[in-house]
Amino acid sequence: MSYVVSHHGALWFQIRVPTSLQSIHGKLVRVNLQTRDPGVARALALRLASDWLSRFQTDVALLPMEGLQAELVDVANIAPLPFGQSCSSQPALEPAQPIHSSSLSRPPARSPKPVSDKELLDAWLRIDPTRASTTTSDMRATLKAFRSRCRKPWPELERQDIANFRDYLLSTRLARATVSKKVGFISSLMQVGFDAGLLKQNVARGLKVPRAEMPTIERRAFTPQELKKIFDSPVFTKDFRPVAGCGAACAWMPMLGLVTGARLEEISQLLLHDIILDEEHGPLMRITDEGESQRVKTIGSKRIVPLHPEILQAGFLDYVETVRASGQRWLFPELLPDHDGRRGGNFGKWFQRYLRVRTGIGISDPRVVFHSFRHTFKTLCRAAEISEEVHDALTGHVSASVSRQYGEMPIGPLVRAIHAIKLPVALPHIGA
Structure with missing residues (x-):
């Protein structure tokens, strides 16, 4: 039994409330322990469990006589109901023993003293x-x-x-x-x-801050002129490597976005073994959720994407071998995850700034962001007259068509599709 549960990466204290007290405390008591250390969380949870079990006993003692014995048994067998995975298999505090009937004469609790x-x-x-x-x-x-x-x-x-x-x-x-x-x-x-029992309620709990009414910004593809600005910028022509750009990621991630249509987070979480050198089909990029910390948006997002000849000529495989020789695990090891743990979060913020500033690319249109590479890739697929079924397989889009739900897309048609795509701009060679 454990009073500590994990929910979305946070550690919480949780305990079930006796049935007769649920009108006062709700069905469950949950408290964010505000720590990621399981040892600290366990100690805090045990202390809270002791406090709550004592409070339940006191509250039950003040109930009418009818049904009291059942409630005493209920308190004595309280256990947490998990809404996530328990972070510890160690036993929690022993449940409190039932109180005696003599405690029924106990006077009501005093009003809480002033709280500073x-x-x-x-x-x-x-x-x-x-x-x-x-x-x-x-x-x-x-x-x-x-x-x-x-x-x-x-x-x-x-x-x-x-x-x-x-x-x-x-x-x-x-x-x-x-x-x-x-x-x-x-x-x-x-x-x-x-x-802590100092206040009778939390009147601030759940108070919302209304969202500002803002028009929805529709994303769009890059124009050929904008792509030229990007790949003629200092990151690609002068070996400019800003700290926030996370090393070579600032050069290779936009290129991969253009030639694969992959999402920012899909690219940022690539492991070295996700770049495959297939004897029959050539270099492939695998997007999966198999590795630790890897996630996909939908089940259809797991896919294989052949690499375009242009990015190979730009030196991408040399970069891969350099990272592998350094003993790294991630394809882009210098990426710094944001506070939500997203490996592409901080990079996305940097790229947004680099797009806008005059010393970078100087594109002010808010409709273009990193995700615009994905829009551009879809446009290039249509320009190459690639069937929707194939370019959906390349980008991980799931169709509602019943016939598309059977079988898997062979790699051969994907390779031919990628080779049919003509980029509107030449990709610069990047030194390893």
Whole structure:
């Protein structure tokens, strides 16, 4: 039994609530432990389990006599209900023993004592002592800003007070993501107070920040003139390697995007063994979810894409051999994953900036981004009169046609299709 569960990479405390108390606490109690260390999470969860089991016993003792014994048994057998994989197989805290009937005469719990800002902040800090200093600074600044607008004691706060703070932040024209983060900080403080029994409720929980009404930007393919600007830029002609461009990735990833139509994240998560030298069909690129940290958008996204002769002439296989000789595992080992763990996240931000600035490529149209290489590849497939069935297989698009759901696409037609594609721009040779 474990009170620690993993959900989307985060570690949570979770415990089932006795049936008679679900109107008070809900069916499950879940608390984000705000740590990725299983050992720290386990210790925090055991402490929370002890607190909650004691609280359940106290609450059950105040129930009417009818059905009390069943509820005492229920409390004694509480177990967590996983909504993710448990991070530890070690036993959790032993369930509390049923309380005696003499405790029925226990007087009702006293009203909670006043809660100070310092108490809540200290409790929040104790949950994760390894939290980044920048996060702690942001929390302190948010608390100070909140107290400049609202001086109510924590137990007396109402949801409207939090909404007023949110609306104030929006009025200052902060980015909505920033407003959401600050409201989240206040909610985290109140949740800590609620979990510790200092507050009766978290009135900030689930408060939304409305999205700004923005027109949808339709992505488009690159024009031949824009492609020429890209491949005539310093990254490709002057061996310019900015730190944020992640080494040679800044040159090879746009090329692969153009000649394969692969998505940014599909390219960024390639392993060296995903580049295959097939005796019959030549160099192939495999897109799969088989490796650790590899993901695909849909089941149809798993595919084999033959490599275009132009990227081979540009020296791509020499690059592959250089990386392999260095003992690396990833095809682009210098990529730095973003805070969500996406290997292409930070690269995508850099490429967006490089597209726009005059010292880079200087394309200001917001409709063109890295994904525009995928649009361009689809356009080139149609220009080469490649059947939809084949270019869908190359790009991992799934058709609704029943006949297309049977069998697999042979590699031969894919190779012929790739060789039929004529690029509108010559790819520069990149030294290994």
